[in-house]
Amino acid sequence: MLADYHVHTGFSDDSTYPLRQVALDAVRLNLDELCFTEHVDYGVKPEWNQPDGARFEDGRPVTNCPYVPYLDELDRVREELRGKVALRAGLELGVQTSTIGENHALVRTLGERLDFVICSIHQVDNLEFWNGDFQRGRTQEEIHRAYYEELLGVVERFRDYTVLGHLDLIRRYDPFGDYPFENVRDVVAEILRRVIDDGKGIEVNTSGIRYGLDDFQPSRQVLELYRDLGGTVVTVGSDSHRPEHLGSYLRLAYRELAELGFEGVWTFERREGAPHRF
Numbered sequence: 001m002l003a004d005y006h007v008h009t010g011f012s013d014d015s016t017y018p019l020r021q022v023a024l025d026a027v028r029l030n031l032d033e034l035c036f037t038e039h040v041d042y043g044v045k046p047e048w049n050q051p052d053g054a055r056f057e058d059g060r061p062v063t064n065c066p067y068v069p070y071l072d073e074l075d076r077v078r079e080e081l082r083g084k085v086a087l088r089a090g091l092e093l094g095v096q097t098s099t100i101g102e103n104h105a106l107v108r109t110l111g112e113r114l115d116f117v118i119c120s121i122h123q124v125d126n127l128e129f130w131n132g133d134f135q136r137g138r139t140q141e142e143i144h145r146a147y148y149e150e151l152l153g154v155v156e157r158f159r160d161y162t163v164l165g166h167l168d169l170i171r172r173y174d175p176f177g178d179y180p181f182e183n184v185r186d187v188v189a190e191i192l193r194r195v196i197d198d199g200k201g202i203e204v205n206t207s208g209i210r211y212g213l214d215d216f217q218p219s220r221q222v223l224e225l226y227r228d229l230g231g232t233v234v235t236v237g238s239d240s241h242r243p244e245h246l247g248s249y250l251r252l253a254y255r256e257l258a259e260l261g262f263e264g265v266w267t268f269e270r271r272e273g274a275p276h277r278f
Helices: 019-028 067-080 097-113 140-157 169-173 185-197 220-228 250-259
Strands: 003-007 033-040 086-094 116-120 201-205 234-237 264-269 272-277
Touching: 003 086, 003 201, 003 234, 003 264, 019 033, 019 067, 033 067, 033 116, 033 234, 033 264, 067 086, 067 097, 086 097, 086 264, 097 140, 140 169, 140 185, 185 201, 185 220, 201 220, 201 250, 220 250, 234 250
Parallel strands: 003 033, 033 086, 086 116, 201 234, 234 264
Antiparallel strands: 264 272
């Protein structure tokens, strides 16, 4: 089973990769399964059908995924490629403690049209990581403490997700460089215990390699801690936004997971998980 479970298309604000082409490329790459995970970031992006106030990039408003057009297009492509590749419908929710209600309502509204939901932290107090707004004026210790405290606050109150996305994402956006894992181990353990107790999982996001982190996200240290705490549910995704990203480093991630003692990876259909042994 070779499954890429974190894939963005032109239905996400930061990609122009057409959904149908992504699916065709997945067939070409001999992927067995693909899960599209389009962006939703309440608090920093308006809804696709109410774009007032959105910032513009490359001549188009930056909004949340257009849910209905996305899911309708996926249904068409799924039918076209039936028997060639399994295509799953997902979202990547950029959740904040202040937006839990909106995220809950969205997942409930879309219901059985969704197979999979990633819970990620992309911003705190509507301050985004990618542009440095969140980090500005904070020490390294304050950056990491605020990030993990927000993540803990989310998982304590939010259940409408399948896996946590790139759990230690803040490493990618830390302007100070490496930060000792020992400094955050306790709060990460608390987050992971909540994930496990709730029957959720985590993802191994392979994009850390291409972003120069020399490791996946989360790091091997986090994966070891998750294993030691009894975690078993793991998906693997490339966080693809372009053709050259699709399916990247999946086998390398599988090998690392096997070395760490995980028995396999998981896939999902209508939010129900299935394990696949290595």
